[in-house]
Amino acid sequence: MALIDLANPTRFAAFVERVLPWLIAATVTAFALGLWGTYLAPDDYQQGATVKIMFIHVPNAWLSMFVWGVMSAAALGTLVWRHPLADVAAKCAAPIGAAFTFLALVTGSLWGRPMWGTYWVWDARLTSVLVLFIMYLALIALWRTVDDPTRAGRAAAVLTLVGAINLPIIKFSVDWWNTLHQPASVFRIGGPTIDLSMLMPLAVMAIAFTLLFIALHLAAMRNEILRRRVRTLMLTQAERAA
Amino acid sequence: MDLGPHAGFIVGAYIIATAVIAGLVVWVTADYAAQKRALTELERRGITRRSAESRPLQIKEPA
Numbered sequence: 121m122a123l124i125d126l127a128n129p130t131r132f133a134a135f136v137e138r139v140l141p142w143l144i145a146a147t148v149t150a151f152a153l154g155l156w157g158t159y160l161a162p163d164d165y166q167q168g169a170t171v172k173i174m175f176i177h178v179p180n181a182w183l184s185m186f187v188w189g190v191m192s193a194a195a196l197g198t199l200v201w202r203h204p205l206a207d208v209a210a211k212c213a214a215p216i217g218a219a220f221t222f223l224a225l226v227t228g229s230l231w232g233r234p235m236w237g238t239y240w241v242w243d244a245r246l247t248s249v250l251v252l253f254i255m256y257l258a259l260i261a262l263w264r265t266v267d268d269p270t271r272a273g274r275a276a277a278v279l280t281l282v283g284a285i286n287l288p289i290i291k292f293s294v295d296w297w298n299t300l301h302q303p304a305s306v307f308r309i310g311g312p313t314i315d316l317s318m319l320m321p322l323a324v325m326a327i328a329f330t331l332l333f334i335a336l337h338l339a340a341m342r343n344e345i346l347r348r349r350v351r352t353l354m355l356t357q358a359e360r361a362a
Numbered sequence: 363m364d365l366g367p368h369a370g371f372i373v374g375a376y377i378i379a380t381a382v383i384a385g386l387v388v389w390v391t392a393d394y395a396a397q398k399r400a401l402t403e404l405e406r407r408g409i410t411r412r413s414a415e416s417r418p419l420q421i422k423e424p425a
Contacts, residue, residue, distance in 0.1 A: 159363065169365040173375045180379070215389075219382050227375040234368040332383065339390045346397035353404045360409075 127204055129345045136342040143335040150328035157321025164318075170234050175322055177227040178306070179329035180220045184252060185287050187217030187333065191259075192284040195277035205341070207273025208348075210280060211263050212340035216333060218256035225249060236300055244293035245301035248286060255283045269348060 126132045154175070164171035191213045197206030228246070229239040240246065259276055266272035294303045305313045312319055365372050404410075 163366075168368070169363075169372060170368045172365070172372050176375060176379045216386060219386055223379050223382050226378055230371045230375045230378075234371050336386055336390055339394065343390065343393045343397055346394070346401060350397060350400045350404065353401075353409050357404070357407075357409045 129204060129208075129348075132205060133342045133345050136338045140335065140339060140342075143331060143338070147328060147331040147335050150324060150331050154321055154325035154328045157324050161318050161321050167235060170231065171318065173227055173231040174318070175325045177224060177231055178322060179326040180224040180227065181249070182326060183329055183333055184217060184221035184224045184249065185290060186330070187213050187220060188252065188256075188280070188284065188287060190337075191217065191280045192287075195280040198273050198277040199281075207269065207277065208341050208344045209337070210273065210276060211269075212344050213337055214256055214259045214263065214276075216336050216340065218253065218260060220329075220333070221249065221253040221256055225253060232300075241300050243299040243301060244297040245290065245299050248290045248293050252283075252286055252290060255279075255286065259283075269351075 126135055158172060158175045161172070161175070163169050191210045194206045194210035194213070197203035198210065225246075228249075232241075233239045259279060262276050262279060263272050266275060291304075293299060294301055306319070306322070314322065
């Protein structure tokens with residue numbers, strides 16, 4: 121099957137049916153390896169066992185931005201190339217991205233309370249991620265407000281691209297402003313500052329969460345294709361009845 | 363495994379993450395079942411895609 125064939129919703133749904141079992145197996149395997157690595161990882165010399173929250177907090181924080189990046193690419197697909205599956209991809213990514221962002225915020229708070237002495241502080245990193253979460257909710261609300269998927273897709277694409285301005289703000293907030301949140305310790309010039317014994321399980325957990333996102337996203341896109349097919353058939357039925 | 367004095371925060375974080383991921387999986391699975399059920403019901407009533415009768419493939423899903 122050529123890649124261009126996947127632009128066809130029917131063929132895309134068939135493709136998802138074929139790859140989903142393999143993706144689920146890969147996701148479960150990656151989580152099993154990642155959690156085993158998390159269990160074996162040593163305690164931090166300062167934070168003790170609390171550092172184990174990092175193995176779920178950091179992948180969710182990465183994915184909160186990555187998913188918005190995926191939605192931004194899909195938004196370009198909607199506005200520029202009018203790709204038939206672009207708005208389907210954007211719509212289905214939003215709830216998953218919101219869930220990852222929610223987890224990044226909650227696990228960050230649960231990590232912050234014993235380490236910082238507070239669940240929340242209005243510093244640049246935490247506030248910009250909260251703004252990202254609110255933007256996810258706004259997008260979901262927009263999709264639910266407009267009944268016509270094509271019109272909703274265009275409006276959501278514009279909002280998504282405007283919201284993408286927040287991504288570099290989140291990434292560099294710890295460098296631009298004085299924040300309670302620590303600066304980057306993995307993706308930084310000069311290499312990671314985390315010991316390999318913690319970096320490896322963190323990387324495996326990041327892969328596991330990314331595979332989870334891909335599996336959920338593809339499954340949700342297949343569902344959306346079916347939903348639009350049902351909508352079309354119901355409209356056809358209404359036309360015949362009229 | 364000794365999680366130290368902050369075990370509640372660590373276990374809580376993992377429980378919440380598990381619950382949210384389980385919620386996503388249930389949402390996607392239930393939605394798939396609902397759409398398949400709706401399609402089956404429409405087909406049972408004789409409502410099928412006109413395109414499916416004449417053309418097996420469609421470039422763009424009608425909005």
